[in-house]
Amino acid sequence: MEHGSVTDSTASTFSIVEEDHTLANSVRFVLNQDPRVAFCGYSIPHPADNKVNIRVQTTGDPAKDVLKDSLQDLMVMCQHVRGTFDTAVTQFRQNNPTGMNIDQNKKK
């Protein structure tokens, strides 16, 4: 749900239900990396409410599009994390064929 003004689309607060710090903080991080964002932050209005408010103010682009791009970016990053992680695990298994009970920390 979006709260903003009709005339100015560059600043909006997005109220997302059934989400918490997990998503909001990650999105806030990605938004802060976007050069189009002038300000961004999030809050959980009440610990008993199951929702977060994400505030986005941009330098000119519609806030909604910027937020959507950020979510898209976060998804791409997640996919990359998953891919890299899987490769690392496969590689580890190949280097340690026994696969079980190997501790690199103890080896060193």
Add this chain to the structure above:
Amino acid sequence: MPKKGTKSRKGTDDEPKQEEKNKLPEHLEVQRTRVVCKGDAPTEGFQYAGAFAAMGIDNSVSADKFCKNFKVVVNRLTEDDMEFDMIGIDASMANAFRRILIAEVPTMAIEKVLMADNTSVIADEVLSHRLGLIPLDADPRLFEYISENDVPTERNTIVYKLHVSCKKGSPRLTVKSGDLEWLPEGSQLPLASPAQSGDKQKTYTSFSQSQKDILEKPLGVKFKDITIARLGPGQAIELEVHAVKGIGKVHAKWSPVATAWYRMLPEVVLREEIKDADAEMLVAKCPVNVFDIEDLGNGEKRAVVARPRACTLCRQCVMGPTGEVMGPTVEQVELRRVRDHFIFTIESTGALPPEMLFTEAVRILEEKCERVISELS
């Protein structure tokens, strides 16, 4: 051979240098990439993309840049626990994965206990709670969530029965989790007597087929040696339990991890050379043996940082036993952490192997993004 050497160097060192023609001055670079731990808690951070724009330096992390720099190194991988290094990721995302692992990756756990008989000293509700916490050896991805009005079927419920008794005159009996017996055909407790003698007896579940036919391996409990209760002579427990799919946010029994945590990579820097008596004092002070002594010959000794990974930032090295400064000081030994390097540990409770849990956690974050995107459009 020399060709090969130059090639590999280009791949690692030269490229980023060419990109960043304007390098940050050292003290700012340290501020940007490290957390320096002094007497008080560090608070500064540079998340804003344009933080160093005036100096011609781009502080942003685009998805492309992230994909280029992100690295994973597995340190330890066993059946139920793993440790790996995640390099080039922000704390907010590492924390999101940790939070999801603990609270949002689903597992199967006992939710309903149908008590037919309990003459043991342990009360029904306490016994039920103990049963709920037993880790089950069932892959949650093969099951569906059950909602309040759903009928328990072979797709959303696992049924176990526990039927133990201690004979009169025999010694006390310990009831272990291994005594739980899987019922692939569903509940055996009758719900009501059949209307006609030919009808199938109605039970608390309505399985249309045996779970043996839809699952590859038989279900059980992960550990067979968990004590559930103790029975004295003449006491008995007869009950049936229904396990369903859920997440740790609702109840900790559904949490797939014993715990999942990360720490930033510690970095210990000796800003001045520490010699002889001071060096020995430094080595002796560190409770986790971060430092070693290097012999310089001619009887001189020097402290070196040998195992920075072990550092817990306890600050003993720069503090005396009562807090006063003795020997090396904060000026001589700097304790830092690398801002984008996380040592991530996952301890699984057994339903899924740890590497699978992490993959699932990342997928859940993706699904969250997808949900919000579709809600916005």
